[in-house]
Amino acid sequence: MKQRAINLAIAKRRAEIAAKKEEISKRASLVLSLPDVKDAHDKYISWAFKNARGGFADEEKLAKQDYIDALKKHGYTEDDLHYVPSCPICGDTLSVGGKVCACMRAAYIAALKDVCEIEARAPFTFDDADFAAIKDDAQRENLKKFFDYFKLYASKLPAVKAKTTVLFGGVGTGKTCLESAVSRAVIERGKSVKFVSAYEFNTAMLAAHTSPLSERSGMIKDYLTADLLVIDDLGTEPILKNVTEPYLLLVLEERQNRGLCTLVTCNLSPARILERYGERIYSRLANKQSSRIFELGGRDLRLN
Numbered sequence: 695m696k697q698r699a700i701n702l703a704i705a706k707r708r709a710e711i712a713a714k715k716e717e718i719s720k721r722a723s724l725v726l727s728l729p730d731v732k733d734a735h736d737k738y739i740s741w742a743f744k745n746a747r748g749g750f751a752d753e754e755k756l757a758k759q760d761y762i763d764a765l766k767k768h769g770y771t772e773d774d775l776h777y778v779p780s781c782p783i784c785g786d787t788l789s790v791g792g793k794v795c796a797c798m799r800a801a802y803i804a805a806l807k808d809v810c811e812i813e814a815r816a817p818f819t820f821d822d823a824d825f826a827a828i829k830d831d832a833q834r835e836n837l838k839k840f841f842d843y844f845k846l847y848a849s850k851l852p853a854v855k856a857k858t859t860v861l862f863g864g865v866g867t868g869k870t871c872l873e874s875a876v877s878r879a880v881i882e883r884g885k886s887v888k889f890v891s892a893y894e895f896n897t898a899m900l901a902a903h904t905s906p907l908s909e910r911s912g913m914i915k916d917y918l919t920a921d922l923l924v925i926d927d928l929g930t931e932p933i934l935k936n937v938t939e940p941y942l943l944l945v946l947e948e949r950q951n952r953g954l955c956t957l958v959t960c961n962l963s964p965a966r967i968l969e970r971y972g973e974r975i976y977s978r979l980a981n982k983q984s985s986r987i988f989e990l991g992g993r994d995l996r997l998n
């Protein structure tokens with residue numbers, strides 16, 4: 695996903711630069727074909743050549759002023775006819791001193807958001823949190839603590855002890871906002887996020903399972919390699935024999951082995967998870983060494 699974003703960002707920046715150069719070039723040839731501008735420009739160039747050998751500085755200066763006045767008559771300045779780089783830091787070379795320029799970094803983050811489809815999937819950011827809207831004091835303080843923990847998690851990932859995190863909680867307890875805010879913060883750091891509902895995850899695994907073996911790994915690659923995988927609302931998907939349980943287990947194990955973070959939200963109780971997915975998945979999600987489980991309680995925040 696990150697490589698796709700890099701390729702997309704480079705292609706986009708290069709296309710922007712080429713389009714701007716093309717626009718300036720067209721404008722310059724159009725303006726310089728206006729008779730009075732052409733005449734003034736030719737004279738200015740002629741004096742500039744003569745003065746290159748010395749002795750005609752005043753003539754060159756006057757001719758240049760005539761040229762500038764001719765441009766002005768048509769509403770242009772000299773700068774309108776020359777390419778001025780859109781980035782003053784790198785001059786549109788996209789790097790400075792062997793390092794990626796800030797303009798390219800911004801283009802990469804924008805491309806990463808597109809590749810990860812994050813703005814549509816995760817519209818809520820940490821900045822959108824409005825704790826004052828929560829009337830219940832205990833519930834508000836509790837949710838603030840969760841937000842602080844997950845802000846830190848998003849800023850450190852993958853350097854966190856527990857690679858697998860499970861957020862339990864009923865509808866409207868804030869877990870959807872949390873997973874969204876975490877995803878957005880992670881992307882701002884240039885890390886990739888695969889954000890799917892459990893239903894989409896299940897459907898993607900079914901598609902991979904029923905495809906030729908040679909295509910399978912490519913189809914599930916993003917799920918195995920994204921810096922953060924978010925599976926929203928585990929338990930709402932249908933259980934498909936030979937698909938749901940084995941593929942979920944494969945992805946959880948593989949990501950754990952690669953040291954990558956997985957965030958799962960779930961409306962079911964831990965006991966129901968065990969019952970629905972079996973011991974092996976339950977132990978991956980509830981492993982004390984590699985997982986952290988949070989329960990977001992309290993009344994439905996949407997009803998406050």
Ligand SMILES: [Zn+2]
Binds near residue numbers: 786
């Ligand atoms: Zn730049």
